[in-house]
Amino acid sequence: MQCPSSRCMRLLAVFLCCISSTLSCELSYWVRNFVFDDVTINTHVISSASDVTTVFYCAMKCKETPFCGSISYNDDGTCRLYPVVFPNDATFPHSPGWRHFFSPTAGCILEQxxxxxxxxxxxxxxxxxxxxxxxxxxxxxxxxxxxxxxxxxxxxxxxxxxxxxxxxxxxxxxxxxxxxxxxxxxxxxxxxxxxxxxxxxxxxxxxxxxxxxxxxxxxxxxxxxxxxxxxxxxxxx
Structure with missing residues (x-):
């Protein structure tokens, strides 16, 4: 089933599965902000890693990091963690390959x-x-x-x-x-x-x-x- 294109352009749910020693899974919900596709968010960075294999592992790093509210992931394996959710009208440099996701429960929302x-x-x-x-x-x-x-x-x-x-x-x-x-x-x-x-x-x-x-x-x-x-x-x- 296809979702309406307008809805797809607003949100994309990314589900994070954390596998423990007992092979149990914990589900977390992330939303993709298409406004920040192919842009580098280089402010308010908590931490950055260059060897992250997938966006799911990037999201796991955020989940494990206190105060992390959003992430950017580049297809070259770079993962950046941020404490805030950025407003849609923010301006950052163009740079191909970046995708940005935020947690709907992240509290420190700049636009508020x-x-x-x-x-x-x-x-x-x-x-x-x-x-x-x-x-x-x-x-x-x-x-x-x-x-x-x-x-x-x-x-x-x-x-x-x-x-x-x-x-x-x-x-x-x-x-x-x-x-x-x-x-x-x-x-x-x-x-x-x-x-x-x-x-x-x-x-x-x-x-x-x-x-x-x-x-x-x-x-x-x-x-x-x-x-x-x-x-x-x-x-x-």
Whole structure:
């Protein structure tokens, strides 16, 4: 049975069979993006291999790699893994032999406003919505995300650099509050603060300021009332 050509030009299902020692198979679903036929995608590359015999083995490599959301395979055996799904209007160099596939469950989708920070393997989305804390958390949750947890110097620096280069100057909510116990700031993942980057003298707001915000200029934190700021979600995988 033939499928309609328009449908075939949109999607191609590629089924990946992973054979274990017990010869059992696990089925995964991949979609071919014909827009990227015969183009080289050379940005956001997690890893690349030149000895991959088939696109199925390339897909297996992606399945085994944390944060992998799409692949490109060339008929010369080159396999590239990416953390994101690229928008159809992206422009890349022409190069024969490449075929691109993505997982429908891949979460860090650039065309939906997500940003992949490659050095720290983090997918974030900045929301320009000044809401109260409960609504902020709900907005992140609806994206399959949470307020960003900046528990390392590297994460704080890279997120701060992104804000400074790409958003309006201001303060942005992060996933750190002392709502449950005054004076004890806890991350959205339930962990106490280890690394911190408070402005000197902060936190100092007492019960009036139970949330933490990051400056898009200095990358430092202040305590702040739990309402009225834009915020940053991080995608959970």
């Amino acid at each position: 406003g997500y940003v992949w920070l490659n050095r720290i393997n983090l997918c974030i989305k900045v929301l320009i919505e000044k809401e109260v804390l409960s609504d902020v958390r709900n907005s992140c949750s609806q994206l399959g995300a949470r307020l960003v947890v900046l528990d390392t110097k590297e994460k704080n620096t890279d997120v701060g650099e992104y804000l400074k280069a790409n958003v309006d100057e201001g303060m942005y909510f992060i996933g750190l509050t002392d709502v449950q116990q005054e004076g004890r700031f806890v991350w959205e993942n339930g962990k106490d603060v280890g690394f911190s980057n408070w402005v000197r003298g902060e936190p100092n707001g007492g019960t009036r300021e139970n949330c933490a915000v990051i400056s898009s200029i200095t990358y430092q934190w202040k305590d702040y009332p739990c309402r009225g700021c834009n915020f940053i979600c991080e995608k959970l995988f």
